Amino acid sequence: MKKLPVIILLVWMCISCQRKKESGLENSKNAVVLKDSVFSNAQSIREWELSVQGLWDSEMLCRKANCGLYVIGDRRNELWEFVKDSVRVYANGLNSKKLLNVFRAIHNGDKIILESSPDSLSESRLKIKVVLDDITDNVIKGTQTITTEENCTSVFDLELTRTKKR
Template sequence: MSVLRTILLLTILLLMSCGRKEKDLEAREKQLLFREKEFSAKEEDYKNLLKFRDSVLLEDSIKSDTSYSRVWPDSLKGSWNGRLICRESSCSTYVIGDQRTEKWIFENDSLGALVKILDNNQLKRILRADYISDKAELSFIADSLNSGNVKINAVLDNFNKKVIKGTQTITGRDGCLVKFSIELSSAPKK
């Protein structure tokens, strides 16, 4: 009987060790699934970082290909005498052929390039600018308290040493539209 007991004990021990091994195996499997999920999340973060890096590099290459600048070059900084002629108008306040003379001052500040526009030596408005290659895009949006809902956009796309040409579009409060041709000539340096 002792042999039978021994066999019974060995069988019980064997079954118990198999049960432990199964539990250990299940625990290891759960750990492995958890690690795979962690790895998958890190891999996704890595892919997103690569996409972000690639988009930044692409944006930088576009800017460098087009000579993007947040400041005016020295050749443009300073005062320019402006002559604007109305070429198109759906606003009652402007007629085709109307002319304006203004002083445009090209400057840089901590936010980038800007143009101050003076009329009779009084500051009329400030336009923010993006200068890309040989093209400058300027914009002004008045606040509702100041000059109504007026939007002004200008594009300067013909640069010479003494003359700059472009167009200016004004959208009035009531949605009317006025287009001016711009000709800026270099003001004598003081």
């Protein structure tokens, strides 16, 4: 009879140890899945960043305007440069090698969203938002919306093509 409680205790300890091993194994599997997921997301971000870096020629056509800043049919051409620093991707809008705008770039699923807001030093008080939603290796298409302080809005169709200039 004295051996029975000891045997029960030993069986209980073995079962408990087995559950801890299974739990530890499950936690290890979850950690590997999480690590793979984070690595995969980081890899897709790096691929996106690398795929857009460089110089792009832009063609813009005004298709909607509710003020005199731009009129429907206006065409604009600029050189855009996508660059990456240690933190994020930016797009610089250039005209005759003069910097016009700096956009913060965000990759949102299947879109690239660029936003530029006037700063305190800027003479221009334009807010510009670009949504690029048709993205291929050498051509990116979307829309650019320009809004002034007076809520004057102009919308442009935008097409970026990899520049042939070097």
